[in-house]
Amino acid sequence: MRTVKAFAPATVANVSCGFDILGFAIEGMGDTVQLIENNSQELRVVSITGDGGRLPLDAAKNTCSVAIQALLDELGIRLGLDIHLEKGLPLGSGMGSSAASAVAALVAVNELLENPLEKKDLLPFAILAEKVACGAGHADNVAPSLLGGFVLIRDYHPLDVIKLPVPSELHCVLLHPHYELRTEDSRSVLRDQIPLKYSTIQSGNVGGLVSGLFLSDYGLISRSLRDVIAEPYRAVLIPGFYEVREAIKSAGSLGMGISGSGPTLFSLCQGESSIPGIISAARKVYESMGLGVDAYHSAINTRGAFVIE
Amino acid sequence: MRTVKAFAPATVANVSCGFDILGFAIEGMGDTVQLIENNSQELRVVSITGDGGRLPLDAAKNTCSVAIQALLDELGIRLGLDIHLEKGLPLGSGMGSSAASAVAALVAVNELLENPLEKKDLLPFAILAEKVACGAGHADNVAPSLLGGFVLIRDYHPLDVIKLPVPSELHCVLLHPHYELRTEDSRSVLRDQIPLKYSTIQSGNVGGLVSGLFLSDYGLISRSLRDVIAEPYRAVLIPGFYEVREAIKSAGSLGMGISGSGPTLFSLCQGESSIPGIISAARKVYESMGLGVDAYHSAINTRGAFVIE
Incomplete structure (x- = not known):
């Protein structure tokens, strides 16, 4: 029986001013999906690890099987597959968890079928899976998870995705406080109408x-990392948001924002030297509030999802 | 007595989606300001040609003298100057008429003073003159008129102006229908609140x-030339807007928008070959409505304002 394993990285969406249109991919952290052909002509989600038992094994609800089924339907292929998902990033943290699972599954099944589609053409199926998982078919997590780097979603109708250049010294710090934030809450605070x-x-x-990003102008990147539309409403749901931003600014953060719909915060910085200071400054703020925090850092992942074996 | 003459080009502001933040400069068309030192220690607007007698000779109201006075005040210099303004672009057409006059005056006086300021540092004085001339201190005409090329106004507080690259084959057609449109009307139709x-x-x-613009991707430029915020409200004030846009699209227009607050329309295109077809298609529409139109075309001006002699 044929078998394929693929990896898709965690991502930061809603990159500050790029609310709903800009995302980027992280190095190292992400989901792995293994597919093993079976004789049943059915998709079976056989195992999920790293999710604390929270994700559905029901193939009609799992983002991996939904994505794969959509692709098989499009190609007019029936195939039996055992799906094994290893979660390598925390659920509900705002780091593109469902997106990474769907993208890894799609890259794996495309490889198993000897790549009938180009990588970028897997995107619509991943967006469809996001719709099932999150209720909204956003592309700003799935696109960077698939393609890597910084990605602009110019439009959805039709889909127009532009890969932006990544300055070589750009690094990212992710701060995941031990705090639950429901995506529904994060969405419900947004206004339908905003000032022109x-x-x-x-x-x-x-x-x-x-x-x-095109000019590798870190000062310009820093000045531009401002969100006047979503952040002012969402920040109040995130304990310590303004305190952390102030603290890490003097430690060398180019700018900070809410990763996806939170509660994870991302900070961009130039080079690796300021990373320890940024993490330490953030930890102090969270500690003062009695909150634990997981800190993670990496360069921007420019490769996106890939086949492991 | 010292004398200096400078030229500043016409400009297109509110470049479609870049409402209030993007402008570019045109080749050839523009204003010329000659300054001749006098012994009076006063600024005198001595002559204006090409304005049909519509512009004020009062130095407290003329955009040239206002701009020059602001610069002299900043430098703590008193100087007597006779100002001669040759208008080389139509007033109230939406091609940055007041901006070109102010910018030419500033570049001339800076040269006369042996360039105490760098070119880009003349910008705040031009914005101030715009405020006097138009009631609003926008920079999306003065910045491209001064600096040339495509210019992004990222922010006003503090002023942050970014010069964008200009793809070598990018050309512009300007269509100026014989039709008056008051800037106040064009402003009053805009909504204060818009959907998120x-x-x-x-x-x-x-x-x-x-x-x-960075990628010289003409297809992407074309797809992006859409304004969902100002254009839908302003287009109804401009006879034939949608008919012209449709007609020139099939003639090779990459996209069309309202230049400034109109009534001039701009179209971008790749290379010069489609220009005659675009102009002819537009003329037909205007003729069918009984409206005359002045058509003008040029490459994007990347030089900006300059000293003639």
């Missing part, structure tokens, strides 16, 4: 951030 | 347009 002037400010910063 | 989803779409297109 905020939209103009947001657009200016998106233009600045994109320019900063 | 429109802001996200606008940001995505700004990111796409900026990326397209």
Whole structure:
């Protein structure tokens, strides 16, 4: 029986001013999916590790099997597969957990079928799986998890995804406080209507951030990492948000934002030298509030998802 | 007596999705300001040509003298100057008329003073003059008129202006219908509050347009030239807007928008070959409505304002 294993990285979506349109991928942390052909002509989610028993084994609900089924339907293929999922990133943390699972599953099944689709053409199936998992078919986690690097979702109708350059010294710190935040809550605080002037400010910063990535201008990236639309409402749900941002700024953070819909915070920085200071400054703030925090750091992952074996 | 003459180009502001934050400069068309030192220690607007007698000779109201006075005040210099302004672009057309006058005046006086300021540092004085001339201190005309090329105004507080690259084959067609449109009307139709989803779409297109300029990707530029925030309200004030856009699209227009606050329309295109077809298609639409139109085309001006002699 044929077998394939693939890995897809964790991601940061809603990158500050790039609310709903910008995401990037992280090195090292991510999900692994192994597929083993079976004789049943059915998809079976056989094992999930690292999820604390929280993810569904029901193939109609699991993001891996939903993504694979969508791809098989499109190709008109029936295939029996045992799916083994190893979660390598925390659920509900805002680091693109469901996206990484769906993307790893798609890359694996595409390899098993000897790559009938190009990598980027797997994206619509991953978005569909996100819709099942999260209720909304966003692409700002699945696109960077699949393609790597910084990714701009210019439009959804039709899908228009642009890979942006990644300055070589750009690093990321992720701060995951031991605190639960429901995505529903994070969504419900957003306003349907916003002032026109905020939209103009947001657009200016998106233009600045994109320019900063193309120019490897870390100062411009730093000045552009401002979100006037979602962050002011979401930050109040995240204990210590402004205190952490202030503390890590003087430690060399180029800017900080909410990863996805939180509670994880991301900070970008230039080079690795400021990372220990950023983590230590953040830890102090969380400790003062009696909150534990998992800190993680990496370069920006420019490879995206890949086949392991 | 010392004398200096400077030229500043016409500009397109509010470049589609780049409402209030993106502008670019045009080749050839623009204003010329000649300064001649006098013994009076006063600024005198001595002559204005090409304005049909509409611009004020009062030094407290003329955009040239206001800009020069602001610069002299900053430097703590008193100087007597006779100002001669040759308007080389139509007033109230949406091609940055007041901006070109102010910028030409500033570049001239800076040269006369042997360049105490770098070119880019003249910008705040031009913005101040815009405030006097138009009631709003926007920078998306003065910045490209001064610096040339495509310019992003990331922020005003403090001012953060980013020069974007210009793809070598990018050309512009300007269509100036014989039709008056008051800037006040064009402003009053805008909404103070907009849907959050429109802001996200606008940001995505700004990111796409900026990326397209960096990548010289004309297809991406074309797809990104969409304004969902100002254009839908302003287009109804401009006769034939949608008909012209449709007609020139099939003639090779990458996209069309309202130049500044109109009524001039701009279209971007790749290379010069499609220009005659675009102009002819637009003329037909205007003729069918009984409207005359002045058509103009040029490459994107990357030089900005300069000293003539």
